[in-house]
Every structure is written in C-alpha cells, then in structure tokens.
Amino acid sequence: MCTAWPCFSQSQPPAEEVVTIDAHATTTPFPHFWEQMFGSGRAILTLREAYREDLRAVKKVADFRYVRFHAILHDEVGVYNEDEHGNPVYNFAYVDSIYDGLLKNDVRPVVEISFMPKKLAFNPDALHPFWYKQNVSPPKSMERWDDLIQHFAQHLVERYGIDEVSQWYFEVWNEPNIDFWNGIPRQESYFELYDHTAGTLKSVSPRLRVGGPATAAAQWVPEFLQHTADNHIPVDFVSTHGYADDTVHNMFGTHEDIPMDDRVGRAIAKVRGEIDHSPTPHLPLFWTEWNVPGMMEARDTIYVGPALANTVRESAGNVDMLSFWTFSDVFEEGGPTSTPFRGDFGLRAFDGINKPSYYAYGLLHQLGDQRLANTSHNLIVTRTSNGDLAIAAWNLVDPGHQGLSREPEPPSVRRPAKREGRDAASRPGPRKRPAAVGSHGQTQKPYTRPGRTAKPRDRTPRPGADRASQWNSPPQPYSECPGPDSNRRLATLNRPNPDRIASPLHRASEKEIPTTERQRKFVHQKAEQINEAPHGGIALLYC
Structure with missing residues (x-):
C-alpha cells in the first residue's frame, strides 16, 4: 500500500x-508523449543565446526531441524576395542558422510553414496584431507559392540529407480557422493551401512527412480528413491545438459544464475519436499547442505541475505528441520581455529563471515506460x-x-x-x-x-x-x-x-x-x- x-x-x-x-496490475506501454515536443515563439528567436540556453536547460530534464515555432517564412528570416523584374529571389542563410542551431543541440524541428512573405501576399497589408506583425494573407499566386515550397524543401534535403529531413515534420500553417489566416472562405482557401503545399513537399521526396490542419480549439479535423481522402491528398499526421481555457463551446460545440482542468484531455479524446471514424483512422495525432489556464498568472505557479500531470493522465493512449506552449519565455507576441514572472507560457522565465513548471517536467520525466492500471x-x-x-x-x-x-x-x-x-x-x-x-x-x-x-x-x-x-x-x-x-x-x-x-x-x-x-x-x-x-x-x- x-x-x-x-x-x-x-x-x-x-x-x-x-x-x-x-x-x-495489468500494464500498458506508457511512452512519454508529453515531453517530446515543445513550442517556442517564432523562428528568428532561435538565433538568440538566451533561447538556446533555455533549450539546453529544458533538454536536461525532459525527453526534448522536437521544437515547433511560427514564422519560418516571415520577412525577418529573409527567405523570399523579388528582383526589379518581379522574379523570385530565395535566401536560406538564416534558415540554415536556425536549423543548424537546433540540430547542434539534438533537437529536430516540426516545421510550421508560415507566415506569408509580404511580396508573395495577395494582401501585403494583412498583418496580424502580434508585435512582430506577421502577414496572414493567402499567396497572390499559387504557382509562386509552390515554387517557394519546392525550393525551401529541396534546400533542406540538399543541406541536411533526406535521411535527416525525413525525420522532421512539416505542418501547414498555424490556426487557419481564426485570425492567423484571412483567406475567404477560410476553410476552403486553407484546404487549397494545404493541397498545394503537401503535394509540392511530396514531389521533392515522398519521405517528407506533412500534416495539418493545425487549427485552434480542436476544430476542422473531420472536414480536413474527409477532404484529403476525397481528393487523394497526402497527410501523414493530424495536428490541432486546444488550451485549458478555450471555451467549451469553441472546443466541443456544446454548452456543457466541463472544468478547465479536464478540457484538454476531453478534447484530445474527441479528436482521437474523429480520426478513428475517418477514412484514415490510423494517423498519429500531434497536439501542437496546449497550456494550463492563464488567469491570475497561474502559468508561473506551482499549479502547473498538478495540472500537467492530470492532463497527462487523461490524454494517455489518445495522442502521440503533446506539445506544451512554450518551453521558454524568450517570446515576443506582445513585445519584448523586460522582467520575469509575467504569467507567460514558458518553463523558463526571462533571464533563465526556472519556473515550477520546469520542475514538474523534470519530475514526470522520471516515470517509467509501463503504466499500471489504477482508478485514482x-x-x-x-x-x-x-x-x-x-x-x-x-x-x-x-x-x-x-x-x-x-x-x-x-x-x-x-x-x-x-x-x-x-x-x-x-x-x-x-x-x-x-x-x-x-x-x-x-x-x-x-x-x-x-x-x-x-x-x-x-x-x-x-x-x-x-x-x-x-x-x-x-x-x-x-x-x-x-x-x-x-x-x-x-x-x-x-x-x-x-x-x-x-x-x-x-x-x-x-x-x-x-x-x-x-x-x-x-x-x-x-x-x-x-x-x-x-x-x-x-x-x-x-x-
């Protein structure tokens, strides 16, 4: 006892x-799905030493294998430009520095393909209100978009080798069902973007792994899988997001009374069921963003540990990777950080201070890989x-x-x-x-x-x-x-x-x-x- x-x-x-x-008691496999992927702001932040120090610190206490971030195609990364005749000009120098830094620290990317370079955007003024003002417009030309994705993927394969890049994941866009995408109509235009992106990646190599729909609040998954099946579009994994403080109506479409502590686990079970009942029932599920409720600066407190453990308990067996957003408070959606402990998402606060959540991950890392049945x-x-x-x-x-x-x-x-x-x-x-x-x-x-x-x-x-x-x-x-x-x-x-x-x-x-x-x-x-x-x-x- x-x-x-x-x-x-x-x-x-x-x-x-x-x-x-x-x-x-009966045992079942218990892979550490909650500590294999973490989120982290946007691509350009990975070049900062503070970011890399935080990555190394979290890797010491967690089985940190993949990292996902926004905006690899943002203009600040310099990937896409056009010459005086309007012809595309590609520059992957910063892309190389970003991915070199990750691989040097034994972490691979989940490549979120976003956002739109302004010179490729249908609407160059379609800027999101985040501090770094990413463009959320569809491309002005799908042919130009395909060409960008082809050059981008081919460059990665040539630099790192297909044996390496085939172990990465490519996720098309971020939360297209809300204000991170302003295609009209939203769902139909996103599906068109996904179709082109997935097809182009597979044309570079069928070994490249691509998925979506990367939606907020666990939405669009049945429609996405029906669309890809009906149109024979490749999909290697399903990704979506859900936070404990997402509303029940947004996440489930109901008005049930579901405690915040149980919402992520319930949403994961819902999406797993949607995949199981889809034309492609065996696809892995990656929950590429989640966190505990943010009120009262709770993400800086010891509350995260029990809330994390409870979510792990409820999600086991239904999700393949559960990505905590984020591992670091080197994070600028609202602008540069100047002080620690502002209730931000990360495990590490500004200036490299470990939060209680850092220790929660270190503690749960020590669990075994076989789970014993227990009703508690x-x-x-x-x-x-x-x-x-x-x-x-x-x-x-x-x-x-x-x-x-x-x-x-x-x-x-x-x-x-x-x-x-x-x-x-x-x-x-x-x-x-x-x-x-x-x-x-x-x-x-x-x-x-x-x-x-x-x-x-x-x-x-x-x-x-x-x-x-x-x-x-x-x-x-x-x-x-x-x-x-x-x-x-x-x-x-x-x-x-x-x-x-x-x-x-x-x-x-x-x-x-x-x-x-x-x-x-x-x-x-x-x-x-x-x-x-x-x-x-x-x-x-x-x-």
Missing part, C-alpha cells in the same frame, strides 16, 4: 482517501526499466481556490504482502484529491532526517548575482522517504520549500548579468508570491 493521505475538501470536513496500488484520478503509477514503481501523486488546487492549512506528517511508503488477484482501492465518499507531500497552499514545516537540524537560509537576494544563479535552487532531486522501508525515495521537486526563496527553482547558469536593486526586489517579491500561492502540489514516489 502506498500511504493513506488526509484530503481536505473546501466544502466538506476533513476525510481520508486510501489509494491502494496493485503492484501486479490523482495518481499515475508506472514501472521503470529496473522493475521499480515510479508513482506521480498530486493535489490539484485551481487558481483562486485554497485548501485548508495543516501540518502533515511525512508519509510512509509500504509494499503490500503479495497476494493473489488485484487489491481493491478504498475510496470512501465522493471524489477527493489526496494532498500530496509538500502540497502548495498548506503550512508545512521543513522535514529533516533524524539526527539533522534544519537551518534557516538567508533569504536576502545577493547583490551582484545574476538572476538565474540567484533564484534557481541547487539540484536536489530526491529526499529520502522516512518510514519502515528506508530504501524508498521521495522526489518533491514541485513543492514549496521553506528553505528557499523561489522554490522550486534550479541552478542553471553561472553567467553574470547586471541586476539593479529594484529588479532584485521585484524577482524576490514575485518568487515569494509563487511560493505562497495555493495551487496544489505534486510528488514522485519510488517503491
């Missing part, structure tokens, strides 16, 4: 939820390659809500005596979320092993220290789990730590960055707010 944890409901008196784990809504039980159980347990407290304060005892972890059959899980009363060790929003004393004394740390920012080394905690991935089985380990990476200012933040950089006293005070204040916000917690148990 893996402990009985007190669970405090906001509207009910304290109760207990006992979760029993059968170590001999607050656990993922896995088996590692060496036969141990790795169990993620969480307490999900939504932004704006708070659990009761308590001082929990450190848990014990026991292995049940072997017995025939499956153990029954005792879950008295209605569904409740167990309070995982180190749950945020709860008063907790620092626990030390017997014979050791907890010493308070100096909580004053060090003058002259760079933000990353100042606010990122030293690596302490495990603490021993006390109890009868002393060899059990407990990882509590995603929890508030009373000994650290901005826990759980991790040392990732030794560079010196000039920092003013005002900036240090700001980071200190935001870190304390993150540490005090009542957004639940997540822990990892090894048994």
Whole structure:
C-alpha cells in the first residue's frame, strides 16, 4: 500500500482517501508523449543565446526531441524576395542558422510553414496584431507559392540529407480557422493551401512527412480528413491545438459544464475519436499547442505541475505528441520581455529563471515506460526499466481556490504482502484529491532526517548575482522517504520549500548579468508570491 493521505475538501470536513496500488496490475506501454515536443515563439528567436540556453536547460530534464515555432517564412528570416523584374529571389542563410542551431543541440524541428512573405501576399497589408506583425494573407499566386515550397524543401534535403529531413515534420500553417489566416472562405482557401503545399513537399521526396490542419480549439479535423481522402491528398499526421481555457463551446460545440482542468484531455479524446471514424483512422495525432489556464498568472505557479500531470493522465493512449506552449519565455507576441514572472507560457522565465513548471517536467520525466492500471484520478503509477514503481501523486488546487492549512506528517511508503488477484482501492465518499507531500497552499514545516537540524537560509537576494544563479535552487532531486522501508525515495521537486526563496527553482547558469536593486526586489517579491500561492502540489514516489 502506498500511504493513506488526509484530503481536505473546501466544502466538506476533513476525510481520508486510501489509494491502494496493485503492484501486479495489468500494464500498458506508457511512452512519454508529453515531453517530446515543445513550442517556442517564432523562428528568428532561435538565433538568440538566451533561447538556446533555455533549450539546453529544458533538454536536461525532459525527453526534448522536437521544437515547433511560427514564422519560418516571415520577412525577418529573409527567405523570399523579388528582383526589379518581379522574379523570385530565395535566401536560406538564416534558415540554415536556425536549423543548424537546433540540430547542434539534438533537437529536430516540426516545421510550421508560415507566415506569408509580404511580396508573395495577395494582401501585403494583412498583418496580424502580434508585435512582430506577421502577414496572414493567402499567396497572390499559387504557382509562386509552390515554387517557394519546392525550393525551401529541396534546400533542406540538399543541406541536411533526406535521411535527416525525413525525420522532421512539416505542418501547414498555424490556426487557419481564426485570425492567423484571412483567406475567404477560410476553410476552403486553407484546404487549397494545404493541397498545394503537401503535394509540392511530396514531389521533392515522398519521405517528407506533412500534416495539418493545425487549427485552434480542436476544430476542422473531420472536414480536413474527409477532404484529403476525397481528393487523394497526402497527410501523414493530424495536428490541432486546444488550451485549458478555450471555451467549451469553441472546443466541443456544446454548452456543457466541463472544468478547465479536464478540457484538454476531453478534447484530445474527441479528436482521437474523429480520426478513428475517418477514412484514415490510423494517423498519429500531434497536439501542437496546449497550456494550463492563464488567469491570475497561474502559468508561473506551482499549479502547473498538478495540472500537467492530470492532463497527462487523461490524454494517455489518445495522442502521440503533446506539445506544451512554450518551453521558454524568450517570446515576443506582445513585445519584448523586460522582467520575469509575467504569467507567460514558458518553463523558463526571462533571464533563465526556472519556473515550477520546469520542475514538474523534470519530475514526470522520471516515470517509467509501463503504466499500471489504477482508478485514482490523482495518481499515475508506472514501472521503470529496473522493475521499480515510479508513482506521480498530486493535489490539484485551481487558481483562486485554497485548501485548508495543516501540518502533515511525512508519509510512509509500504509494499503490500503479495497476494493473489488485484487489491481493491478504498475510496470512501465522493471524489477527493489526496494532498500530496509538500502540497502548495498548506503550512508545512521543513522535514529533516533524524539526527539533522534544519537551518534557516538567508533569504536576502545577493547583490551582484545574476538572476538565474540567484533564484534557481541547487539540484536536489530526491529526499529520502522516512518510514519502515528506508530504501524508498521521495522526489518533491514541485513543492514549496521553506528553505528557499523561489522554490522550486534550479541552478542553471553561472553567467553574470547586471541586476539593479529594484529588479532584485521585484524577482524576490514575485518568487515569494509563487511560493505562497495555493495551487496544489505534486510528488514522485519510488517503491
């Protein structure tokens, strides 16, 4: 048995939820689909050293294989121009630098083919309101568009080789069902763009992998797959997006009461069902953008860990890659960032500061690749390659809500005596979320092993220290789990730590960055707010 944890409901008196784990339960493959692809702003940002430092830092804690970003065809990348006679001129110098930088760091691109070069645009003034003003017009000539895609793909194959580029993915455009595409009518004009793009890519090499429709709010998938089947258009994968704070009406077309915490998992299941019932039922599904709700700057807080784990639990088996938007706050949709902790999307804040979400990914990375059946809504039980159980347990407290304060005892972890059959899980009363060790929003004393004394740390920012080394905690991935089985380990990476200012933040950089006293005070204040916000917690148990 893996402990009985007190669970405090906001509207009910304290109760207990006992979760029993059968170590001999049926297992299924559990690929780490949530950590293989990440999103990241737009193409030109990849040339910045801060971006590449963030990429390397995230790759240290996650199985980071692919990255997706917007605007490889934006004019700032310089791919397309026209001479004085109106003839196309192609320049792939920045494209090479962008993809060279990724491959040097062992990350491959998911090439989002967007946006429209102004000189190729039907409407050069069709600019999106984002700060970098991408053009969202259809091309003025499909023949010119085909020529651009042919030169682009041929250049990639010649530079990197077909064996390499065939392992990339090409996604046609971004969210054409909303204001990132102004073709009229939207769906019909996008399908025309997709048909030309997919056909041209396959003409360069049938090994190139192409897909779409890359829509917002999980829309257009049945129509897209029917269109490609009816017209014999190649499609190697389905991609779409959905965020936890997308409306139920936009994502499902209904007025159901679906909690935000469950919307992404439900939407993924919906789209998987649409693919299964389509003329091409075996296509992989890539969810190329998602994130937790953004209200109250929740994306900077420890809420992300439990929300991520819950989405992984709900999505397992229905999606092939689940791409968190984004891995870095080197991000300029609203303009350049000047301070950390603004509620942005990334795992790493401005100036290389790790957020709690960074640690959530590091924690879930340690799960095994076989999942054991379990009925709890607050656990993922896995088996590692060496036969141990790795169990993620969480307490999900939504932004704006708070659990009761308590001082929990450190848990014990026991292995049940072997017995025939499956153990029954005792879950008295209605569904409740167990309070995982180190749950945020709860008063907790620092626990030390017997014979050791907890010493308070100096909580004053060090003058002259760079933000990353100042606010990122030293690596302490495990603490021993006390109890009868002393060899059990407990990882509590995603929890508030009373000994650290901005826990759980991790040392990732030794560079010196000039920092003013005002900036240090700001980071200190935001870190304390993150540490005090009542957004639940997540822990990892090894048994």
